[in-house]
Amino acid sequence: MNNNFFNQWKFENLKMYLKSELMKVFINAISFVIWKLRFFQVLTGFDSRTPRNWPNKIRKKQRSSEYGRLRKLEAQSEIRYQERLFDFGVYNSIQFRCFPSKKERFEIHLHSVTNRRTIPLLISFRPSEDDIVFNSMVRGVWDHEHRRIVPVDLFSVFTIEVYLFPIHFLVVINDVWFHQQHYSHDVKHVEMVTVLGAVVVRQVKTFTFEMLNILMLLPI
Helix, strand or coil: CHHHHHHHHHHHHHHHHHHHHHHHHHHHHHHHHHHHHHHHHHHCCCCCCCCCCCCHHHHHHHHHHHHHHHHHHHHHCCEEEEEECCCCCCCCEEEEEEEECCCCCEEEEEECCCCCCCEEEEEEEEHHHCEEEEEEEECCEECCCEEEECCCCCCCCEEEEEEECCCEEEEEECCCEEEEEECCCCHHHCCEEEEEECEEEEEEEEECHHHHHHHHHCCC
């Protein structure tokens, strides 16, 4: 009787052990498949961002792909306005008066001169999606998009201002709509402004911190 009980106990323990081992094998197999799928996703460029722990050569491949898309956009879109920004940094601002010529995409890039793969701020108007997209590119890789609904009539002239504060950009449209975009790169790389796409740039002004203070003191 005791032997039967002991044998049954051993058999039950063996079953539990085998189940646990099979579960480990199953979990490891699933993890391996997920890892391979993730690797394929990044390698083929289906993923918009590459995690920091992936091999450098894969990140370089993706940076090249992202940069290629940017250059293709520039080649297809006529540059409507471009200007070098000298001594432009924190507590400076730039103001645009724009008139969209068609209901098509147009973009404002605040970017580096020496490294076109660095764009501290992208403002992309996408009328077909009824969105404004805010983003930044660091070493050829786009960060996460921030989308807002277009707050203005894209068939009329509107004003867009970009202010540089210590830790963020502040984008203001027609003095009534605001968006705050935190820096993902040093704003010392804001060396040039480029406007691309279906838009007419009526006027561009830059302001220093001192000029902004004077304007704020003026009576309305």
